[in-house]
Amino acid sequence: MKTDFDILVVGGGLVGLTVALACAQAGFRIGVVDIEKPSEQLADSHDGRASAIATASFRMMRALGVADALVEGDNTHAGPINQILVSDGQAGEAPSPLNLFFDSAQISEANAGEPLGYMVENRRMRHALHAQTKKQDNITWIAPAQVRRIEAGDDKTTLTFDDGKTLSAALLIAADGRNSFVRKQAGIGVTAWPCNQKAIVTTVEHERPHGGIAHELFLPAGPFAILPLTGNRASIVWTETPRAADAAMALDDERFAAELARRFGDFLGWVKPVAPRWCYPLSFQHAKTYVGERLVLVGDAAHAIHPIAGQGFNMGLRDAAALAEILVQARAEGRDLGSDFTLAQFESWRKFDNTALTHACDVFNKLFSNNFAPLKHARRIGLSVVDKLPPVRKFFMKEASGQVGDLPPLLRGDSYS
Numbered sequence: 500m501k502t503d504f505d506i507l508v509v510g511g512g513l514v515g516l517t518v519a520l521a522c523a524q525a526g527f528r529i530g531v532v533d534i535e536k537p538s539e540q541l542a543d544s545h546d547g548r549a550s551a552i553a554t555a556s557f558r559m560m561r562a563l564g565v566a567d568a569l570v571e572g573d574n575t576h577a578g579p580i581n582q583i584l585v586s587d588g589q590a591g592e593a594p595s596p597l598n599l600f601f602d603s604a605q606i607s608e609a610n611a612g613e614p615l616g617y618m619v620e621n622r623r624m625r626h627a628l629h630a631q632t633k634k635q636d637n638i639t640w641i642a643p644a645q646v647r648r649i650e651a652g653d654d655k656t657t658l659t660f661d662d663g664k665t666l667s668a669a670l671l672i673a674a675d676g677r678n679s680f681v682r683k684q685a686g687i688g689v690t691a692w693p694c695n696q697k698a699i700v701t702t703v704e705h706e707r708p709h710g711g712i713a714h715e716l717f718l719p720a721g722p723f724a725i726l727p728l729t730g731n732r733a734s735i736v737w738t739e740t741p742r743a744a745d746a747a748m749a750l751d752d753e754r755f756a757a758e759l760a761r762r763f764g765d766f767l768g769w770v771k772p773v774a775p776r777w778c779y780p781l782s783f784q785h786a787k788t789y790v791g792e793r794l795v796l797v798g799d800a801a802h803a804i805h806p807i808a809g810q811g812f813n814m815g816l817r818d819a820a821a822l823a824e825i826l827v828q829a830r831a832e833g834r835d836l837g838s839d840f841t842l843a844q845f846e847s848w849r850k851f852d853n854t855a856l857t858h859a860c861d862v863f864n865k866l867f868s869n870n871f872a873p874l875k876h877a878r879r880i881g882l883s884v885v886d887k888l889p890p891v892r893k894f895f896m897k898e899a900s901g902q903v904g905d906l907p908p909l910l911r912g913d914s915y916s
């Protein structure tokens with residue numbers, strides 16, 4: 500059977516490009532379809548977020564050669580997260596002293612001396628991924644392009660585009676984000692629930708060095724995260740009710756900076772926003788199944804979560820690593836890449852882990868995003884109890900750094916090329 504590609508990936512975002520790269524380095528012929536022009540995706544104005552990349556995920560980025568592209572000479576775009584301080588508080592007041600402190604030194608054996616993760620601005624990650632995909636002769640970009648129809652047959656799946664052109668492959672990977680067109684076309688439903696919150700994102704500069712410490716401060720409306728970027732800079736993820744978030748977004752620069760500083764505090768000296776503000780409505784969503792006919796869902800197309808633990812992209816990276824390994828094994832055994840048997844293995848490898856993490860994030864968010872006095876008291880005590888229990892603390896640190904469970908080769912740092 501002859502197809503244009505072994506695999507077509509619809510969605511050339513962070514997860515789509517990672518899975519495309521992993522599969523291309525394993526020798527598959529890949530087509531990446533995106534609705535946007537690559538130049539639009541690479542514009543600084545495209546995405547103001549930064550992502551916490553867990554240790555194992557960053558190891559995968561090294562294995563794919565993407566981490567090299569994040570380091571330009573002496574200039575690195577990956578800020579190490581050495582420690583994480585989780586505390587509870589009120590805007591304008593010092594955080595509660597009953598807190599939880601994670602230090603990478605406490606899991607130095609499991610982490611081989613690496614930090615708990617790295618903060619990388621999404622625009623930098625996107626540039627690095629694009630640069631790596633360009634080095635692969637077996638990746639073809641089809642963008643901007645709009646898929647109109649998807650037809651899965653016995654031995655291939657065929658995409659028909661707006662202009663009437665068609666492309667075929669043995670397998671279609673949907674990485675087209677939380678509103679996935681492919682998922683909807685395939686009739687795959689989602690379980691979705693709101694959290695009545697929006698996240699305001701911006702970058703700040705501050706007077707004193709942050710020392711690689713990430714701060715997760717739980718305020719009554721939700722988490723206020725101060726995430727260490729390179730230099731004296733931090734990425735802010737400030738969660739509010741939709742009404743308060745809209746009001747904060749409408750403030751002039753001076754008033755916005757003052758509201759932000761009230762929450763940030765003065766522990767790093769002066770602080771000032773140095774980038775545009777972005778606002779993201781937050782909710783949870785999980786696809787009822789990750790597989791269809793010659794189709795598999797990865798990343799936000801399969802599961803979109805609250806950024807409370809900085810895990811959404813990491814979950815997508817784990818999907819990408821597991822799927823690449825399953826496809827490599829299928830090829831080695833002479834199996835069809837798009838067969839039900841092959842794809843069922845992906846679902847059984849990834850769905851339980853993603854479901855557990857989705858629900859854990861939901862529970863944490865509900866527990867911490869309120870001002871109910873007895874609960875506030877209980878969670879402050881809870882944080883300090885976990886802080887005093889080294890095995891429990893270590894368990895959470897290993898989870899956060901992505902070192903738990905059945906890790907595919909890429910997440911262990913082994914490459915296919």
Ligand SMILES: Cc1cc2nc3c(=O)[nH]c(=O)nc-3n(C[C@H](O)[C@H](O)[C@H](O)COP(=O)(O)OP(=O)(O)OC[C@H]3O[C@@H](n4cnc5c(N)ncnc54)[C@H](O)[C@@H]3O)c2cc1C
Binds near residue numbers: 646
């Ligand atoms: C405020 C905030 C902070 C976050 N922080 C973190 C963090 O610290 N760590 C972490 O791990 N995660 C974090 N996340 C989650 C993370 O950003 C997402 O999980 C991740 O971006 C999902 O990537 P994706 O490639 O699956 O989807 P997307 O980034 O949505 O990419 C989808 C791609 O598909 C393309 N597309 C869409 N429709 C079509 C179509 N019809 N045809 C073709 N192409 C199409 C789009 O152009 C895009 O390129 C955060 C999320 C938010 C909201």
